[in-house]
């Protein structure tokens with residue numbers, strides 16, 4: 037029988053102007069996966085920062101193993117066995133795996149760190165997590181995101197963590213890596229470790245979760261729900277307060293004579309992708325499916341001119357694009373909403389509206405002066421459509437929750453007049469309500485004549501939103517055709533085994 041490990045009651049956290057948590061309750065049992073659900077801005081990250089000692093609550097109690105606890109810092113939480121694996125992993129990229137695992141708590145003999153011991157213990161921990169293939173001596177920066185996550189877990193276990201909080205761990209993983217992550221999580225819970233799991237992908241909750249707590253506007257609206265039995269529609273209703281049809285907007289048949297807006301021929305870059313060719317017509321959404329490392333993001337970046345193709349041609353509206361020049365791509369009307377939005381795109385101290393209009397300022401400066409009113413109106417329209425919270429386009433982007441920041445960058449690209457819009461993981465970290473809005477907006481853009489190329493690690497999203505699909509495996513197209521001629525199983529078979537087309 038699992039026992040109660042943690043109980044949080046009536047947690048309140050006030051930021052200037054925003055009550056991020058307004059009386060949250062949460063209890064976690066050892067050996068369970070407890071999922072935390074809520075729309076963007078509901079308070080999930082703030083709650084786990086309180087639990088991990090990074091924020092001090094203004095009110096409320098935290099009880100661990102039956103004793104009231106107060107955490108002045110993450111080190112205090114760690115002493116009680118509570119560790120957090122943030123989305124932006126806090127590993128030191130230039131140190132080795134073993135050095136990261138034992139950073140700050142190296143076993144020392146006679147004052148010296150014992151290298152052999154930390155390497156040996158790291159190897160044991162990695163094996164215990166089913167990842168004995170990760171070399172303890174490898175530089176962490178050389179590992180893919182999935183490997184780095186495993187290192188963070190080994191780090192937590194090296195400090196005897198009994199409760200590991202994972203903030204959207206699957207957001208940076210593809211389907212195969214998610215399956216691996218779930219194996220690791222099951223191994224942890226078998227040893228009695230509790231996991232608090234945050235994700236916006238509801239199908240994952242059902243697969244890995246035991247119980248669910250739903251937050252809305254900083255308060256607990258339901259707690260301890262059985263993850264496998266609670267219907268998805270009920271979870272959505274609890275999160276959003278309304279029922280949302282989790283469906284993709286209907287496709288319209290593309291007329292056979294619709295003009296080809298984007299044409300790609302024989303595009304290759306050594307070790308990234310080879311001989312990629314496709315056409316996207318006005319009104320069409322083309323989806324690229326494949327695992328991380330299949331070349332999908334690299335193809336988008338090459339179309340955008342940020343990488344230069346070794347061979348091949350790209351045409352926009354029949355005109356050949358100069359390779360490897362972002363300025364030329366932008367002039368031709370190509371826009372790229374990149375995957376790593378935070379590092380690549382946001383002006384954190386600027387207002388929400390300026391972040392949205394920054395790539396379209398010419399449109400608001402027809403008289404030589406910026407028409408701030410028009411700028412704000414345009415931004416407001418998009419933030420309302422995407423339900424950016426809290427409302428108000430004058431706030432600095434820095435204070436928005438992660439998912440709301442995503443929406444802001446996406447809004448920027450939706451506002452720009454593009455001929456070709458390249459979307460890399462447009463719904464990563466975005467809640468279920470806003471996803472439906474994003475799908476509808478992408479469809480509307482396509483219908484207005486834009487050619488859209490979509491990359492997503494969620495196969496369901498590629499198949500649901502795209503008209504045509506290219507499936508990639510190790511940089512080669514292993515399928516190309518209409519989305520309704522292929523299903524999810526077939527895509528997964530293709531990306532994993534690369535069987536015949």
Ligand SMILES: Nc1ncnc2c1ncn2[C@@H]1O[C@H](COP(=O)(O)OP(=O)(O)OP(=O)(O)O)[C@@H](O)[C@H]1O
Pocket residue numbers: 051052054055056074075076077078079080081082083425426435436437438439440465
């Ligand atoms: N440092 C801060 N200053 C001001 N407001 C903040 C700060 N941190 C968070 N907030 C606000 O607190 C609320 C809760 O944010 P939080 O990041 O906890 O949401 P979340 O549920 O994790 O969202 P997401 O799914 O987008 O990650 C939001 O309204 C956010 O804008």
